[in-house]
Amino acid sequence: MTYKVTEEALAHGNVCTIFLDGEIDMDVVEKAKEVIFPHIEAGKEVHLNLSQVQYMDSSGISVLIESHQKALEKNNKVIIKDVSKSVLKVIMMAKLEQILNLE
Amino acid sequence: MNEAAQANHTEKKAFLVKSSSLKEVRTFCREVFEKLQIEQNLKDELVLAIAEAAQNIVKHAYKDAPDSKDIMVVKISCEDNKLQIAFYDMGTPVDPKKVKHREIDNIKPGGLGTFFIQEIMDAVEFKDGGKPWINHLVLTKQL
Numbered sequence: 062m063t064y065k066v067t068e069e070a071l072a073h074g075n076v077c078t079i080f081l082d083g084e085i086d087m088d089v090v091e092k093a094k095e096v097i098f099p100h101i102e103a104g105k106e107v108h109l110n111l112s113q114v115q116y117m118d119s120s121g122i123s124v125l126i127e128s129h130q131k132a133l134e135k136n137n138k139v140i141i142k143d144v145s146k147s148v149l150k151v152i153m154m155a156k157l158e159q160i161l162n163l164e
Numbered sequence: 165m166n167e168a169a170q171a172n173h174t175e176k177k178a179f180l181v182k183s184s185s186l187k188e189v190r191t192f193c194r195e196v197f198e199k200l201q202i203e204q205n206l207k208d209e210l211v212l213a214i215a216e217a218a219q220n221i222v223k224h225a226y227k228d229a230p231d232s233k234d235i236m237v238v239k240i241s242c243e244d245n246k247l248q249i250a251f252y253d254m255g256t257p258v259d260p261k262k263v264k265h266r267e268i269d270n271i272k273p274g275g276l277g278t279f280f281i282q283e284i285m286d287a288v289e290f291k292d293g294g295k296p297w298i299n300h301l302v303l304t305k306q307l
Binding site: 087157 | 205209212219269
């Protein structure tokens, strides 16, 4: 898994976009958390761009859930953007398409 | 039914029981399913189910032995359009009665791997794999 982070200051606050790339499984899940969680904990609105993630297993889905819940605790949100068809299928299998903020 | 998957075929491969092997497990499965000419959607689902089962071995059967040098074996067989995926490991014995996924409406991290396996496969059974194996999981799917 590789990643790129961009940040911009918008009227409603700081938005951090994290572009993840590759396959997200148990082996890289700690790295994904290290990349994502500090931005949520810093109170930023996090946009996760998953257009280049072609595979995600239950470990990756858990990171999405945990990110979503951490953001709610901060009265903020995580928006999941440009989900690939294969990852969307896993999100839907977990019945999370109405829970997570997908765009 | 997948009309193309007619030929009987068996392949197996051993992997070190560690999380970095999961990518190799997926690659092996994709290669076998390519030979079986399984269509992409089903292939993606089967790869997910197999990877989740392999992950369970690493995460649960070897929970107390993260530095183990043991191997796990994944065997994929297709006979008369019935796909069977067998796993063999020498980790902590699994009590099948305790293998269950979380309530799907109780949204929280974790507990989804077993749910995915059960959603995708027709049958999930623990069997006797014979020595030296401790756990022998068999997943089946009619193609």
